[in-house]
Amino acid sequence: MPRGRRTGPTRTREAIVDAAQTAFATSGYDAVSLRSIARAAGVDPALVHHFFESKSALFAAAMALPVDPETFVTALLAGDRDTLGERLVLALVELWDQPDGFRGFLGLIRGAMSHEGAARMLREFVTREILGRLAEAAAPDHPHTRAALAGTQIIGLAVGRKIVGIAPLAEADPAWLATTIGPTIQRYLTEPLPPAV
Amino acid sequence: MPRGRRTGPTRTREAIVDAAQTAFATSGYDAVSLRSIARAAGVDPALVHHFFESKSALFAAAMALPVDPETFVTALLAGDRDTLGERLVLALVELWDQPDGFRGFLGLIRGAMSHEGAARMLREFVTREILGRLAEAAAPDHPHTRAALAGTQIIGLAVGRKIVGIAPLAEADPAWLATTIGPTIQRYLTEPLPPAV
């Protein structure tokens, strides 16, 4: 390959992030090498280091979300509060099912299993950016606890459907999942909680 | 170190499995090296290969469960069917909270994120050995679907409490979790499901 800068506009950085998203979402954090990302992006390995200080910096960049959480939450809150759970499940599942829809989120989940930084990102993102705001708007009391409870069901669904691939879930219709699992979320977000012990 | 077989009875194999369980539960699959396991077990790396054909064979051996599923399930089914969900959550959380209680299961979850073999083990174990049998006993229809639904909530709880460490969950009292999350499991296992689409 010729050395030196290519002529014309440049998309290399984007290509690297793109390849990294796919790789992290597919294989987690440790199993992915910078070299394999560079290969997938059609790029020299050293370029990855040129654009991103380290592997973990690239990981953080790749986890940037493809959907604006603000818009997402606002749209959900605009509808009927009694069906918030169902609509959240439906929206998430459809998002995950898009080929490029939520690669970042899946990578985040995978990464969180073995990487404390990713675990922190997942924790903060799920409970603060999404569920925390929904819980605050939906019920006055204990928004953090409600968000955490709903988070367990959502993470479990994501793992079961998109990562582990438990058959009845992986193939289930999104609408069916919404009517089946939605009420669980609804309960966690809005119904009275047992008193703490 | 002197070469050759040590005098006296031998516990090396167990030491290796033990160290592997801890390591896999703590860090997942890829991030764990055979050498680090050998180091933790106070053993020569080549010994690991002597006892286990490969890293993945060791992983499989390490995932062998510390609790007999048969006994576990039977005990749960002996109680009141209406509180099955609560009792299951309570039993699982208390099991996970024991220092050595469920290292294997946590490793399995972590490993499942990046390792297809582990994902298969998790899938089959959770849905067949535990939840499948509970669902069959608790409700006549769609045991597989019910087991999968309950599985999402349980995996999500395990991830949230023991891996990602979402604060309100990680510190919550087991009994409180049982009364809060138990009804979700109960619903998935026993209440009428929406018709498939």
Place this chain on the structure above:
DNA sequence: TGCTAATATCATCGCGTGATGAATTCTCTG
């Protein structure tokens, strides 16, 4: 036009990896 900064390649370092094979010492059976 000329200079700087951004983009790109290449060569290489040091390290840890999983795996293998030979050598050594012990245990156990007959």
Place this chain on the structure above:
DNA sequence: CAGAGAATTCATCACGCGATGATATTAGCA
């Protein structure tokens, strides 16, 4: 008490890793 087989160590292989630094080419601004 001999010999087979199990348990253990050591030396080593080939490889892929993340990272670094030198060098070449182009873009964009003065």
